[in-house]
Amino acid sequence: MNRIVGATFLLLSAFFFTPINAYAGECSVEPPPGVDPRTYWATCHEEIPHRGTNPRVTPIEEPPSTGSNVTYSYTWVPTCPGASPGDPEVGNLDCPAAHSCDDPQLMSMSLYAMQLTSPAGQPIQRGWRYLGSECRDPKDAGPTKQPRVLTWMDVLNAVRQVGVPGASVEAPDYTLVNLKTTFYTEPTTVERSLTIIGYDVDVRVEPSTYTWHWGDGSSVTTDTPGHPYPSTDVTHTYRRATAPNQALQLSVDVTYTAHYRVDDGEWQPIPESLTIAGAPTDLPIKQASAVLVAKD
Secondary structure (H helix, E strand, C coil): CCCCCCCCCCCCCCCCCCEEECCCCEECCCCCCCCCHHHHHHHCCCCCCCCCCCCCCCCECCCCCCCCCCEEEEEEEECCCCCCCCCCCHHHCCCHHHCCCCCCCCEEEEEEEEEEECCCCCECCCCEEEEEEEEECHHHCEEECCCECCCHHHHHHHHHHHCCCCCCCECCCCEECCCEEECECCCCCEEEEEEECCEEEEEEEEEEEEEEECCCCCEEEECCCCCCCCCCCCEEECCCCCCCCCCEEEEEEEEEEEEEEECCCCCEEEEEEEEECCCCEEECEECCCCCCCCCC
């Protein structure tokens, strides 16, 4: 069974475990009413600039069997204005925009996919989806049976584009010089469900380490998010007061580790971590003053 996975994802604004469409847009089989067909296919997807022979695109390979009956039709189209994946003469198309590769023997091409059958094997026909662009041999223009396999790098790039919320430092309204002060953050485990060309990809992103920036030029990394006072898991002592009506800016960067699974298969680790910088928190530092109190 031929399957293909692309790596272009929509940016989500919510952070709930919900299915998402992983592509920048879906091109209908025919242009919508009133839309000029000469420009429709050039504007229905986001063009990816590329100068190398294989820019940010996983090699075309045969993927492992996933047990699903979803099938697709794939085609390579020269990256030209007005080029349509359904054009029977697509192999003869040419334009200056398609000759932007470092290797003059290669041509810039865009890969499209159309779903043909459902997971149950029932016939279905949806619009063409744009998957990505790369520099290829001009002879590759037209239908192809070779799919692209999903890699952990595709998943990590998807997580970056979907987004992981940054953490913030929980701090008191102010603290004193030479006082050991407790800080903490509230970590978030992020779960996503992505549908990527017939593959159901579940992703779990969990915090692993925390790098605290204290605003006074010092920082420390811990494996705990800390806890509210009277905990002393994460503390810091300031040696100088801030100027009146001034504050230091504290922040915490959270490093996440991620796992993913495809079509309810085994969970696999992503070997590269992901660090998300946190938003700043203001903290005034005050100098304690001795006060004489008269006895009764």
